Amino acid sequence: MQNEQIEAMAKILKSMSHPIRLKILCLLQDKELSVGEIREQVQTTNANVSQHLNILRGQGIIDYRKDANFIYNKIIDKRILELIKKMHLLFCPNF
Amino acid sequence: MQNEQIEAMAKILKSMSHPIRLKILCLLQDKELSVGEIREQVQTTNANVSQHLNILRGQGIIDYRKDANFIYNKIIDKRILELIKKMHLLFCPNF
DNA sequence: CAACTATTACATTAAAAGGTAAAATACGTC
DNA sequence: GACGTATTTTACCTTTTAATGTAATAGTTG
Numbered sequence: 001m002q003n004e005q006i007e008a009m010a011k012i013l014k015s016m017s018h019p020i021r022l023k024i025l026c027l028l029q030d031k032e033l034s035v036g037e038i039r040e041q042v043q044t045t046n047a048n049v050s051q052h053l054n055i056l057r058g059q060g061i062i063d064y065r066k067d068a069n070f071i072y073n074k075i076i077d078k079r080i081l082e083l084i085k086k087m088h089l090l091f092c093p094n095f
Numbered sequence: 096m097q098n099e100q101i102e103a104m105a106k107i108l109k110s111m112s113h114p115i116r117l118k119i120l121c122l123l124q125d126k127e128l129s130v131g132e133i134r135e136q137v138q139t140t141n142a143n144v145s146q147h148l149n150i151l152r153g154q155g156i157i158d159y160r161k162d163a164n165f166i167y168n169k170i171i172d173k174r175i176l177e178l179i180k181k182m183h184l185l186f187c188p189n190f
Numbered sequence: 191c192a193a194c195t196a197t198t199a200c201a202t203t204a205a206a207a208g209g210t211a212a213a214a215t216a217c218g219t220c
Numbered sequence: 221g222a223c224g225t226a227t228t229t230t231a232c233c234t235t236t237t238a239a240t241g242t243a244a245t246a247g248t249t250g
Contacts, residue, residue, distance in 0.1 A: 002187075003205085005120050006114055006117050006121065007114050008186070009117060010113060013109075013112035014109070014113075016112075017105050017111075017112045017237085018110050018238090022105045022108070023098070023103060034195060034213075035195070036194095036195070044240090045242090046196070047241080047242080047243085049196090050196060050197055051198090051240085053197095067240090068249065069248045069249065070195065070196085071197095074176040079185040082185055084180065085180065086177070087178065087180045090177055090178060091107075091174060092097075092100050113207085115207095129228090130227070130229090136232095139208085141227075141229095142208090142209080142211095142228080143208065143209085143227070144228090146207085146208085147207095161215090163216065164215065164216045164217065164225095164226060164228075164242085165216095165218065165227065166227080166229095192249100193248100194229070194248090195233100195247085195248080196245105196246085196248100197247095198243105198244085198248070199236095199241090199242100199244080200249090201240100201243105202241080202244090203239080203240075203241095204238080204240090204249085205238070205239085206235105206236080206237070207234100207235080207236070207237085208234085208236090209234080209235095210231100210233090210234105212229105213228105213229080213230070214230085214238085215226100216226085216227085216228100217224105218223105218224105219223085219227105220221105
């Protein structure tokens with residue numbers, strides 16, 4: 001890996017390395033979810049979820065669509081999906 | 096993934112998510128290296144490398160052996176090796 | 191406009207990173 | 221065995237960055 005790529009990769013890893021954000025990404029693996037739906041699964045506030053989502057958006061990992069006053073979030077970077085799948089296989093082989 | 100596993104995984108990712116530590120892991124993919132040898136490749140001080148190595152050791156990702164007054168470091172968690180390989184494939188397909 | 195969902199802004203707290211100097215460890219030589 | 225040198229670690233302090241809480245704001249709906 002080149003230095004620039006290492007920097008870029010480290011940024012991506014950092015954005016995934018917070019428990020709440022990692023959980024959000026796991027939840028979004030197979031379906032899109034609204035902020036409120038995410039908050040139900042992650043023990044924190046609405047605003048906090050929103051802030052974490054914003055970090056993931058900034059990395060281009062997720063995107064959203066509006067529907068009424070809901071915001072549905074989904075993963076758009078397929079590489080992240082693959083990476084999570086791999087992590088799952090490597091670190092949680094029992095599931 | 097279970098919550099505990101997510102916490103554990105987030106910790107691992109965090110320890111990999113610093114550019115210097117990620118570079119160290121890349122360098123250690125195929126060979127063991129002393130602190131000084133790592134410092135040559137990573138633009139920082141000896142003490143700083145040592146501190147980063149300590150974090151990776153704390154995670155059980157790397158271990159070391161002594162030889163004279165050199166410390167040779169290597170990756171002992173094979174899952175990390177696989178994860179790096181996968182990241183390489185996904186994010187740096189040109190190399 | 192009242193109710194609901196989400197975002198933003200700001201302030202506070204907590205955690206990580208980095209610099210520097212001192213200390214520990216090992217080696218060779220006198 | 222004391223001394224000088226090389227390598228690495230540790231400790232301490234400072235700075236920087238990240239995370240969180242709270243309240244205010246925006247946007248949408250009926």
